[in-house]
Amino acid sequence: MNAFLHQLASGAALGGVYAIMALALVMIYQATQLVNFAQGEMAMFSTYFAWKLTDLGWPYWRAFAVTVVVSFLGGVLIERVVVRPFAKAPVLASVIVFIGLSLIFNALAGWLYGYSVTDFPTPFDGPPWFGQRAMSAHESGSILVSLAVLMLVYAFFRFTPLGLAMRAAAQNPTSSRLVGIRVGWMLAIGWGLAAAIGAIAGMMAAPIVYLDPNMMAGVLLYAFAGAVLGGIDNPFGAAFGGFAVGVTENLMGAYVVGSEVKLSVALAIIVGVLVWRPSGLFGRRLVARV
Amino acid sequence: MSRVAQPGTILRLAVLAAALAFPFAASGYHLYQGAQVLIFAIALLGLNLLTGVNGQISLGHGAFFAIGGYGAAILTAKLGVPYLLAVPLASLVCFGAGFxxxxxxxxxxxxxxxxxxxxxxxxxxxxxxxxxxxxxxGGSSGVSLAKPHAPFALPLTTDQWLYCLCLLCAAVLYWAARNLVESRVGRALVALRDQPIAAEAMGVNAALYKTTCFGVSALYAGVAGALSALAVGFVSPESFGLSLSLSFLVGIVVGGLGSLGGVLFGALFIEFVPNLADQLSVTFGESAKALPGAIYGGLLILAMAVMPGGVAGALEAAMRRVSRKK
Known part of the structure; x- marks a missing residue:
């Protein structure tokens, strides 16, 4: 029983990471109907940046905050410089550009920081919280951070004028432009937010999966699975999907298929959902006008 | 227009002649590289039929390449099937998987x-x-298989024979792909890419054409994978990861989306860029490992921005400009 609880806990901890990654994917999707294949490598690069700062002797939370801000600015910059010129390009071209971006970040990280696997510090070390034994301190802290991010993002979009403007720009760009919202900048801010959320996801995942240039390939895949499962146009669905995928993946890995083929669980989820319920659990049915 | 002296035909014959002369001019390792280029070209042909011609994106063609490779390795090494039979059998399995x-x-x-x-x-x-x-x-250690020798006591070394086999396959598959694209079926595939709704309204069976196209594309990848297993003499899981699939994507983008001749450029590119990085790593150490990824990534974005037709598209445009000047 204890082992089962332990698996459940570590599934939920990684599930939180998948949930906020999926949320970042959905944010871009809602605004552009595109999935950012470079999300994982961008997050990995941010994580390396944070590692470099802590390596220089910075305290963890200062490094954390600076990394989030720098990632936000980096996301805005990428949207302005790389993504924007392809705004009207067909889906294939956009996917190719995103793949190109991810290859560049992967190479950049390998070139700057090397290919060896590194430890990443966690701010939540010490004994498990609340006197229980199923969940390590990092796992509890990571779930807490994920939930805080989900809550903050919800509050931002629900209660601030900027959040409202961003939702409007995503839903109806033409009318939004007519009432004076700068739609292009809203999209850039969306990219910035997605990059910042990705950075947090990377920093929460790194103590578990260890830091190396390919660390986020699996995480991104599970985030895709979570987003598809929950419905790729629904932020709540994606967050729920992320947690669900994390727990499923861990339990399947521990008790059913074995941890060596855990990634195929994501493949099975993606293909299964797309075959039986393409809109996901909470997504809207796609209706096209002919 | 008379049947003589079409520049395209002359170019194709010249490439074929050069490819035929190559095994007798080059040796050992260069022949192996030549075979690899041809193998990549076959896989790229398949991916280009799917992505370039039919507009379906695949980031996972490495998987079908893997099925072909493992299929050939298991059939020859474990079941004792002759390799000339194993290659088509493995690629048929791929067709099924792709379909x-x-x-x-x-x-x-x-x-x-x-x-x-x-x-x-x-x-x-x-x-x-x-x-x-x-x-x-064989789990993570993979399967080894014997490299085939030239049959009928032909005076060819193993490398020469493998190269010739790859060249034969590449030429036949190129010819087949060309005929396919220029036929009624090819027009239907292009129509499904550019105007899916109009194509269906004109009576194109979208489901049948798209799945069959996926199957044929996987079959090409399977032939390439099977030949690669023969040429390398070994298959293992690590060689069929995401980076292989992505390098196929790079290959068709560099060669030119939808251009069948362009795959040769793409294949040369994805064979020799990692090679170049290997050579540089002698002087620059581990950081040279980053080079192929950086070049691939930069070129993908650059190609989409300024050269969406790839090398083939650029060459065509240049040729058109020259012939207009005459």
Whole structure:
């Protein structure tokens, strides 16, 4: 029983990471109907940046905050410089550009920081919280951070004028432009937010999966699975999907298929959902006008 | 227009002549590289039929390459099938696998297909290394097979024979792909890419054409994978990861999306860029490992921005400009 609880806990901890990654994917999707294949490598690069700062002797939370801000600015910059010129390009071209971006970040990280696997510090070390034994301190802290991010993002979009403007720009760009919202900048801010959320996801995942240039390939895949499962146009669905995928993946890995083929669980989820319920659990049915 | 002196035909014959002369001018390792280029060209032909001609995105063709490779290795090494039979058998298996994957692919719009094939590419090495299939796939250590020797006492070395085999396959498959694209079926595939709704309204059976195209594309990847297993003499899970699938994508983008001749440029590119990085790593150490990724990534974005037709498109434009000046 204890082992089962332990698996459940570590599934939920990684599930939180998948949930906020999926949320970042959905944010871009809602605004552009595109999935950012470079999300994982961008997050990995941010994580390396944070590692470099802590390596220089910075305290963890200062490094954390600076990394989030720098990632936000980096996301805005990428949207302005790389993504924007392809705004009207067909889906294939956009996917190719995103793949190109991810290859560049992967190479950049390998070139700057090397290919060896590194430890990443966690701010939540010490004994498990609340006197229980199923969940390590990092796992509890990571779930807490994920939930805080989900809550903050919800509050931002629900209660601030900027959040409202961003939702409007995503839903109806033409009318939004007519009432004076700068739609292009809203999209850039969306990219910035997605990059910042990705950075947090990377920093929460790194103590578990260890830091190396390919660390986020699996995480991104599970985030895709979570987003598809929950419905790729629904932020709540994606967050729920992320947690669900994390727990499923861990339990399947521990008790059913074995941890060596855990990634195929994501493949099975993606293909299964797309075959039986393409809109996901909470997504809207796609209706096209002919 | 008379039948003599079409520049395209002359170019194709010249390339064929050069490719035929190559095994007698080059030796050992260069022949092996030549065979690799031809193998990549076959895989790129398949991916280009799917992505370039039919507009379906696949980020997971490495998986079908892997099925072809493992199929050939298992058939020859474990079941004792002659290799000349193993290659077509393995590629038929690939056709089946591609056709089946194409079925759910129908329901995915372009983007979802990219997601699903991405998942396939990431999961492939793990599935290949799965312990439950150990008796067939050899787990993470893979399968070794004997390199084939030239039959009928032909005076060719093993490398020369393998190169010739790859050249034969590449030429036949290129010819088949060309005929396919220029036929009624090819027009239907292009129509489904550019105007899916209009194409269906004109009576094109979208489901049948798209799944069959996926199957044929996987078959090409399978032939390439099987030939690669013969040429290398070894298959292992690590060689069929996401980076292989992505380098195929790089290959068709560099060569030119939808251009069948362009795959040769793409194949040369993805064979020699990693090679170049290997050579540089002698002087620059580990950081040279980053070079192929950086070049690939930069070129993907650059190609989409300024040269969407790839090398083939640029050459065509240049040729047109020259002939207009006359």
């Amino acid at each position: 089946l994957f194409g079925f759910p692919a129908l329901r995915f719009g372009g983007l979802y297909l990219a997601l699903a094939t991405f998942a396939l590419a990431v999961a492939t090495p793990q599935i290949l290394a799965y312990k439950g299939f150990d008796f067939l796939t």
